[in-house]
Amino acid sequence: MPSTRSTQAEADASGPPRARRTGGPAPASGARAARPVRSRSARAAGLAGALLLLLAVLVLSLAVGAKPLSPAEAWDGLVHSGSGSHTVVHQMRLPRTLLGLLAGVALGLAGAVMQALTRNPLADPGLLGINAGASAAVVSAISFAGISSFAGFVWFAFAGAGVVAVLLYAVGGGHGATPARLALAGSALNAALFSYVNAVQLLDTASLDRMRFWTVGSLGAAQPSTVVRVAPFVAAGLVLALLLARPLNAMAMGEDAARSLGARPGRARIAAIAAVTLLCGSATAACGPVVFVGLMVPHLVRALTGPDLRWLLPYCAVLSPALMLGADVLGRVLVRPSELQVGIVMVVLGGPVFLYFVRRPRGRAAAA
Amino acid sequence: MSGGDPGRTQRFAVVRTPGGLSFRFRPRALAVSAVCLLVALGLGVVLIGSGDFPMAPADVVRTLAGRGSPADSLIVNEIRLPRVAAGLAVGAALGLAGAIFQSLVRNPLGSPDILGFTQGAATGVLAVIVLAGGGSAAVASGAAAGGIATGLLVYAAAGRGGAHGQRLVLVGIGVAAILTGVNGYLLTQADIIDAARAVLWLTGSLDGRDWADAAPVLAALAVLGPLVLVGCGRALRMLEMGDDAAHGLGVPIARARLIMLAAAVLLTSLAAAAAGPVSFVALTAPQLARRLTRTTGPNLLPAACMGAALLVAADWAAQRAFPGHQLPVGVVTGLLGGGYLVWLLVTERRTGRI
Numbered sequence: 001m002p003s004t005r006s007t008q009a010e011a012d013a014s015g016p017p018r019a020r021r022t023g024g025p026a027p028a029s030g031a032r033a034a035r036p037v038r039s040r041s042a043r044a045a046g047l048a049g050a051l052l053l054l055l056a057v058l059v060l061s062l063a064v065g066a067k068p069l070s071p072a073e074a075w076d077g078l079v080h081s082g083s084g085s086h087t088v089v090h091q092m093r094l095p096r097t098l099l100g101l102l103a104g105v106a107l108g109l110a111g112a113v114m115q116a117l118t119r120n121p122l123a124d125p126g127l128l129g130i131n132a133g134a135s136a137a138v139v140s141a142i143s144f145a146g147i148s149s150f151a152g153f154v155w156f157a158f159a160g161a162g163v164v165a166v167l168l169y170a171v172g173g174g175h176g177a178t179p180a181r182l183a184l185a186g187s188a189l190n191a192a193l194f195s196y197v198n199a200v201q202l203l204d205t206a207s208l209d210r211m212r213f214w215t216v217g218s219l220g221a222a223q224p225s226t227v228v229r230v231a232p233f234v235a236a237g238l239v240l241a242l243l244l245a246r247p248l249n250a251m252a253m254g255e256d257a258a259r260s261l262g263a264r265p266g267r268a269r270i271a272a273i274a275a276v277t278l279l280c281g282s283a284t285a286a287c288g289p290v291v292f293v294g295l296m297v298p299h300l301v302r303a304l305t306g307p308d309l310r311w312l313l314p315y316c317a318v319l320s321p322a323l324m325l326g327a328d329v330l331g332r333v334l335v336r337p338s339e340l341q342v343g344i345v346m347v348v349l350g351g352p353v354f355l356y357f358v359r360r361p362r363g364r365a366a367a368a
Numbered sequence: 369m370s371g372g373d374p375g376r377t378q379r380f381a382v383v384r385t386p387g388g389l390s391f392r393f394r395p396r397a398l399a400v401s402a403v404c405l406l407v408a409l410g411l412g413v414v415l416i417g418s419g420d421f422p423m424a425p426a427d428v429v430r431t432l433a434g435r436g437s438p439a440d441s442l443i444v445n446e447i448r449l450p451r452v453a454a455g456l457a458v459g460a461a462l463g464l465a466g467a468i469f470q471s472l473v474r475n476p477l478g479s480p481d482i483l484g485f486t487q488g489a490a491t492g493v494l495a496v497i498v499l500a501g502g503g504s505a506a507v508a509s510g511a512a513a514g515g516i517a518t519g520l521l522v523y524a525a526a527g528r529g530g531a532h533g534q535r536l537v538l539v540g541i542g543v544a545a546i547l548t549g550v551n552g553y554l555l556t557q558a559d560i561i562d563a564a565r566a567v568l569w570l571t572g573s574l575d576g577r578d579w580a581d582a583a584p585v586l587a588a589l590a591v592l593g594p595l596v597l598v599g600c601g602r603a604l605r606m607l608e609m610g611d612d613a614a615h616g617l618g619v620p621i622a623r624a625r626l627i628m629l630a631a632a633v634l635l636t637s638l639a640a641a642a643a644g645p646v647s648f649v650a651l652t653a654p655q656l657a658r659r660l661t662r663t664t665g666p667n668l669l670p671a672a673c674m675g676a677a678l679l680v681a682a683d684w685a686a687q688r689a690f691p692g693h694q695l696p697v698g699v700v701t702g703l704l705g706g707g708y709l710v711w712l713l714v715t716e717r718r719t720g721r722i
Contacts, residue, residue, distance in 0.1 A: 185477065189710075199699040208563065344552065347549025351546035354542040
């Protein structure tokens with residue numbers, strides 16, 4: 001949380017520079033000039049607080065469910081193989097929790113990188129069709145190739161996510177693409193890919209039963225083996241995304257400025273697309289397409305840290321899984337004894353937030 | 369948007385009646401409409417003639433004119449004609465609605481599939497199938513109610529004066545995303561038989577359509593078609609130039625927009641009620657029509673005729689594509705439309721219209 005000193009600094013700076021910021025589509029550089037540079041210690045303290053929050057949600061995710069456990073029982077079940085809650089925790093809640101953690105990290109970082117890369121505040125892997133690309137590829141793998149294990153279809157998911165990421169960037173990235181244009185292009189791709197997914201489901205009713213749960217985005221069927229297999233991909237994406245913080249920061253000031261600062265925009269762009277592909281592909285393969293995590297968390301974090309990606313990305317990596325797991329826990333509680341899939345809770349939470357971004361004055365300025 | 373080639377002049381023809389009335393129209397647009405209509409009707413005749421009991425086109429025409437054998441007459445008038453009529457009407461309604469949406473949001477991608485209206489219709493249907501297990505009449509009214517409710521929701525969420533291009537697009541996309549999630553949830557709540565039925569409906573199909581399915585969308589076309597073409601075509605053309613220009617030319621912007629939005633939502637919803645949310649016809653028909661007429665502006669009539677031709681052609685292809693399999697028409701429009709969309713995204717990018 002910000003110290004007194006930094007809030008004071010913000011109060012000082014909230015006059016004219018803020019007005020300047022509302023002027024345009026606000027590349028991060030403009031916003032950075034306006035925002036006070038918060039002290040390193042305040043941001044570090046905030047990050048520590050976020051970690052604590054994540055920890056609390058992790059405990060909740062282990063404890064809440066059809067058989068409610070106290071935090072102590074959950075801990076007991078986690079570490080003592082003899083305890084009564086051991087089976088529940090180890091067989092069901094731990095894989096689910098870890099998968100939510102990994103998928104949350106992946107989706108949040110992917111959203112943050114996409115927003116920086118496209119300079120588009122509305123970018124989200126779900127809204128822009130990247131998850132749909134992975135879904136279409138996974139559904140094809142399930143239906144045509146008979147592949148049903150995560151290890152088998154994760155490569156399809158990467159291929160699908162990668163193709164859409166490249167296509168989207170070719171279409172909507174670069175100069176002259178307004179957020180509305182990019183969002184339109186993305187949701188058009190979404191429509192095309194999901195109509196393909198529908199068609200495949202229709203031709204193959206045997207797979208429909210499995211696919212209809214997967215295509216809403218769910219952590220419920222988490223397997224320990226999936227967690228083990230998805231972890232390296234998410235880790236690789238995480239490292240790549242964090243390495244991109246500096247070059248993407250530079251690119252926010254424009255390609256020429258970035259070049260003169262020694263960044264190589266071409267290489268950074270390719271690396272960013274690779275990171276988004278890795279992150280979205282693995283998250284989608286593991287738990288189906290989940291929308292809005294990558295939209296909400298970076299927005300929230302930007303309000304806390306400002307647009308500097310060196311802080312934004314770590315915050316996102318901590319808060320996105322907190323949101324993802326929080327939504328999952330909420331889904332387990334809301335409609336007991338049944339449960340709402342995490343993708344659906346996220347839509348219900350994220351949709352109104354999206355509409356809020358669209359409607360507030362700055363969103364409108366950015367969309368114009 | 370509405371690009372068009374600046375080098376090309378748009379030629380108008382004017383007809384004056386002795387009574388002092390005059391009509392202005394573009395001969396090329398009219399010719400394109402006529403050709404599309406002929407293609408649509410011709411394909412319709414072919415479609416009526418094909419099936420397990422094949423008939424020559426000449427026989428079909430003779431039967432339609434009321435001079436066929438009783439057996440032919442039964443097959444044509446009772447079984448195959450309603451399906452083809454539903455296809456023609458749904459295609460025309462989607463083409464017209466798509467043209468209106470694309471003009472209103474000033475973007476070639478602004479079709480009802482993308483702005484949430486078809487998702488809303490789908491929500492209505494899924495609710496009926498999953499929660500109430502209703503029959504086909506209930507499904508159709510569910511679709512219409514869902515689509516119209518979504519229209520109201522988007523209009524309200526866009527806010528006062530917010531129904532202009534970009535904001536309407538973004539609100540529509542947000543609502544579409546929410547409804548997609550809701551639809552997915554409803555699908556998981558169904559038992560597997562209802563789920564299969566719902567997915568079939570969600571894809572868009574003309575199988576087994578009778579006059580009761582075709583009637584509402586035919587009626588809507590008969591009422592709203594002339595209203596939109598005559599009453600709003602001009603206002604729409606002005607609105608494409610921008611709100612300020614349109615206002616300066618005396619267009620009552622807010623009212624014209626509301627009427628057209630309502631008409632387009634109604635057409636979309638009733639089309640979805642008749643055949644399910646057939647994807648991409650509303651997106652592609654106006655675009656293809658615009659390319660053929662080579663004129664800017666909404667091209668309402670050519671888009672409607674093109675939509676009818678596209679849908680009937682797709683239905684014909686769907687019945688022929690995999691021998692032994694009868695695909696629903698929505699699979700064909702989805703696959704072709706998806707390919708077309710990618711091409712559109714890539715080429716339109718250069719002209720900066722998307």
